[in-house]
Amino acid sequence: MSTSTTQSSRKKSIAKPDNSPLPGQAINARPMAGDVIYERILGSIMEHRLTPGTKLVEEKLAGIFGVNRTRVREVLARLSHEGLITTIPNRGAFVASPTPDEARAIFGARRLLEPALLRHLCEHTQPAHIAQLREHVAQEARARENNDRRAIIRLSGEFHIRIADMVGNPVMSKMMRELASLTCLIIVLYDSPTMPACAHDEHGRIIDAIAAGRAEDAVAAMIGHLHHIEEVLDMSAPPSEDEDLEAMLGMV
Template sequence: MTESAVKPDKAYTNDEIYARLQKAVQEHRLTPGTRLVEERLGELAGVSRTKIREVLSRLAHEGLVTLVPNRGAFIASPSVAQARDVFVTRRMIEPNMASMLSSRATPAQIRTLRRHSKQEQEARAKDDRPTIIRLSGELHVLIAQMVGNEILLRLMRELTSLTCLIITLYDKPNTPACPHTEHADLIDAIEAKDGARAARCMADHLMHIEHTLNFDVADADPPEIESLFD
C-alpha cells in the first residue's frame, strides 16, 4: 500500500482516534500485544505524535494500552488473574444494573434494545464475527447508558473493552462467547419489569461467557493498522 493510498482526507480529532482504536479492540482487529507506533498512527490520522500520545495515555488509563518506557505503546494483554478479576467485577455490577433498568425502562428503550439485538442476530446470520463481538459488548454499554449513571457508563465502557481483549486471548475456537439468545432473555426480563429475573439472566450470562474461555494464550496474526483509518 502506497503512502498516497493511506493519506487521510482530514485530520481526525482525539475523540475520533480514540473511538477507532477502541472499536478495533472490540472487533478483535487490534489484538493483545500489538505495538501501536505513534509516528505511523499520526500519519494515518493526519495528526501530530503529541496528539497520538494523548490518545494512548487515555487508553492506558483505561487499561486497554500498556506504555513501556523506551519501547512504546502496546495493546494490553490481561493475565488470567486480571481476566478473572474483570468477570468478578462485572458480576458485582451488572446484575444490579439490569435490575435497575427493569424498574424504569421505557417502551422506547425496549425498542432500542430489541433493534440492537436484531442487528446482532443479522451479523450472526452473516457469520460476521467482528461485528458480532462489537454489538455484543455494546449491548451491555447501552444498558448502562439507559440506567443514566455517568460513572457506571464510563466503567462499563472500560470493562467491555477489557473483556474483548480477554476473549481475544482466551476464547475457544468456534465457541460463541456471547450467545444472542441470552441477550434476548435478558431483554424479555427487563421488559417484563422483573428485576430479580433480569439480575439472574445477567449473572448467568456473564458466568457463561467466563466458562467459555480456556485461558490458553494463542498467537494472533498482526493487524493491518492502515485499515483503522480507511
C-alpha cells in the same frame, strides 16, 4: 536593512510547529479530532482488528490519522488510563493482554456492576428502552446470519453498554464501556475455537425480564450470561499477531 525586511527574515527562521504535516501526509488534510481517533482505536479493539500485543507506534498512527504525535500521545494516554493500552518504557505502547487472573477480576467486577444497572433499569424502564434493546439484538442476529464474527463481538459488548447508558449515570456508563472493551480483549485472547463466547439467545432473555419488570430474573440471566462467557474461554491460547496496523484500524 529595513524593518520590514528584518521581520520577514525572522518569520522565515521560525521553526514549524509540532502540528505540521508528517512526511507523506496531505497538507490540506483536516486534522482528526482526538475523540474520533479514540473511537476508531476503541472500535478496532472491540471488533478484534487490533489484537492484544499489537504495538501502537506513535509516528505511524500520526501518519494514518493525519495528526501530530502529541495528539496521538494524548489518545494513547487515555486508553492506557482505561487499561486498554500498556505502555512499556523504552519499548512503546501495546494493546493490553490481560492475564487469566486479570480476566477473572474483570468478570468479577462486571458481576458486581451489571446487577445494579439492571435493578435500576427495571424500576425505570420505558417502552423505548425495550425497543432499542430488541433492535440491537436483531442487529446481532443479522451479524450471525452473515457470519460476521467481528460485528458479533462488537455488538455483544455494546449491548451491555446500551443498558448502562439507559440508566443515565455517566460514571457507571464509563465503567461499563471500559469493562466491555477489556472483555473484548479477553475474548480475542482466550476464546475457544470450537465454541462461541456469547450464546445467541441470552441477551433476549435479559430483555424479556427487563420488559416484565422482573429485576431478579434479569439479574439471574445476566449473571448466568457472564458465567457462560467466562467458562467457555480457553486461557491457554494466545492469538497470532498482525503487523498491518492501518488495516486493523479500518483505514484501508
